Amino acid sequence: MTQVAGDAAGSEAVAASQAGPASQAEAASQAEAPRPLRVGIIGAGNIARNHVKGYTAAGAQVVAIADTNPLTLETRAAEWSVRHTFGDFRDLLALPGLDAVSICTPNAAHHAPTLAAAAAGIDVLCEKPISLSLTEADEMIAACREAGVVLQVDHHLRSNRAVARARQMIQSGELGRLTFVRLRQAHDWSGAAEVPPGFRMRSLAGGGTLLDNGCHLFDLARYLGGPVAEVFCRTATLKFDIELEDTAAVSLLFESGALGEIETAWTATGWDQGFWVNGTKGALEYSERSGRPILRHVYRDPGNITWDDPQAESWQTPAGSDHSLAVASFLAAVQGTGPIVCSGEDGRDAVRLALASYDSAALGLPVSIPN
Numbered sequence: 001m002t003q004v005a006g007d008a009a010g011s012e013a014v015a016a017s018q019a020g021p022a023s024q025a026e027a028a029s030q031a032e033a034p035r036p037l038r039v040g041i042i043g044a045g046n047i048a049r050n051h052v053k054g055y056t057a058a059g060a061q062v063v064a065i066a067d068t069n070p071l072t073l074e075t076r077a078a079e080w081s082v083r084h085t086f087g088d089f090r091d092l093l094a095l096p097g098l099d100a101v102s103i104c105t106p107n108a109a110h111h112a113p114t115l116a117a118a119a120a121g122i123d124v125l126c127e128k129p130i131s132l133s134l135t136e137a138d139e140m141i142a143a144c145r146e147a148g149v150v151l152q153v154d155h156h157l158r159s160n161r162a163v164a165r166a167r168q169m170i171q172s173g174e175l176g177r178l179t180f181v182r183l184r185q186a187h188d189w190s191g192a193a194e195v196p197p198g199f200r201m202r203s204l205a206g207g208g209t210l211l212d213n214g215c216h217l218f219d220l221a222r223y224l225g226g227p228v229a230e231v232f233c234r235t236a237t238l239k240f241d242i243e244l245e246d247t248a249a250v251s252l253l254f255e256s257g258a259l260g261e262i263e264t265a266w267t268a269t270g271w272d273q274g275f276w277v278n279g280t281k282g283a284l285e286y287s288e289r290s291g292r293p294i295l296r297h298v299y300r301d302p303g304n305i306t307w308d309d310p311q312a313e314s315w316q317t318p319a320g321s322d323h324s325l326a327v328a329s330f331l332a333a334v335q336g337t338g339p340i341v342c343s344g345e346d347g348r349d350a351v352r353l354a355l356a357s358y359d360s361a362a363l364g365l366p367v368s369i370p371n
């Protein structure tokens with residue numbers, strides 16, 4: 001454990017007590033302002049950067065990081081100007097005055113820090129997938145509920161502005177009855193020759209692209225299309241020499257009777273994410289393929305009975321802000337000023353659909369989802 005002595009809040013308090021009357025008045029007025037939330041990051045790898053960016057943008061202070069890799073700890077502490085660094089997350093959770101933590105460790109290491117944070121009374125933003133098993137997810141949900149702390153799962157697509165508009169249009173009935181929902185998240189690890197260890201090893205990741213990318217899409221399927229009644233999945237390992245699947249497709253049957261399709265891959269070329277929602281009155285098309293994400297609403301005015309030129313309107317949506325919006329919503333939930341946008345139960349349901357899809361792929365049969 002490496003803990004840096006001293007603390008910014010403590011130093012400020014000493015300086016104020018030694019100051020003259022004018023400064024004391026300033027200090028008193030500052031004391032009335034709510035203090036910034038103090039946050040810790042457990043697992044300071046790639047995705048943690050997005051959390052730090054989100055916290056900083058929202059005015060929270062990242063005061064501590066924990067990582068089992070000493071080099072990562074040192075590099076990130078310097079990069080993010082973080083004073084407190086720990087090799088063991090339990091020591092981070094013992095830091096006085098910590099309000100919340102982001103858990104950004106590999107999939108297999110979400111469970112233990114979440115239970116420990118709940119026991120310490122600290123709110124949790126947990127990376128996806130929430131867990132590798134439903135038993136683990138149940139324990140995480142129960143621990144946070146019993147401790148009265150927030151548990152939000154970082155399915156950040158719920159914070160995507162195009163998704164928000166799509167959900168609002170679906171719920172208002174503007175698209176009519178949903179008929180088909182297609183969801184895709186695929187990439188090629190930025191052209192890297194290998195899948196990173198935390199994702200290619202079953203012991204750390206629990207699953208390949210179907211769990212990694214798919215859990216986002218299973219959550220989105222539920223968020224946009226409602227409960228899923230059945231999954232029928234195929235998986236394949238086509239490009240990388242790994243023990244997990246790098247390509248997967250899942251056929252969905254929603255409880256509403258609508259059909260759907262989930263496509264995930266580490267075998268795409270470049271970043272390829274989008275959703276396509278079809279209803280009896282219109283369709284939504286969203287793709288990040290071009291680098292300028294555009295949501296398109298296609299519909300047909302009454303009397304327009306030609307094969308081509310249906311009416312369309314489109315909105316350009318800002319790229320790359322989903323994670324910061326998700327972090328901001330988590331902070332609002334921590335402060336009691338906003339809802340938990342993606343709960344532990346939501347995260348559990350996404351994992352449940354992923355696990356059922358693995359069962360389906362192994363059986364070569366559709367698998368029902370009891371609701």
Ligand SMILES: NC(=O)c1ccc[n+]([C@@H]2O[C@H](COP(=O)([O-])OP(=O)(O)OC[C@H]3O[C@@H](n4cnc5c(N)ncnc54)[C@H](O)[C@@H]3O)[C@@H](O)[C@H]2O)c1
Nearest residue numbers: 043044045046047067068069104105106107109127128198
């Ligand atoms: N929401 C998203 O879109 C998104 C995107 C990428 C990754 N993720 C998720 O975030 C998590 C981390 O992914 P990543 O790409 O940042 O991986 P990463 O390998 O870059 O970072 C993980 C870090 O955790 C550290 N670590 C491992 N075990 C630890 C432990 N017990 N205690 C403290 N630190 C530990 C590692 O040393 C590493 O620095 C995964 O669960 C992944 O699925 C989510």
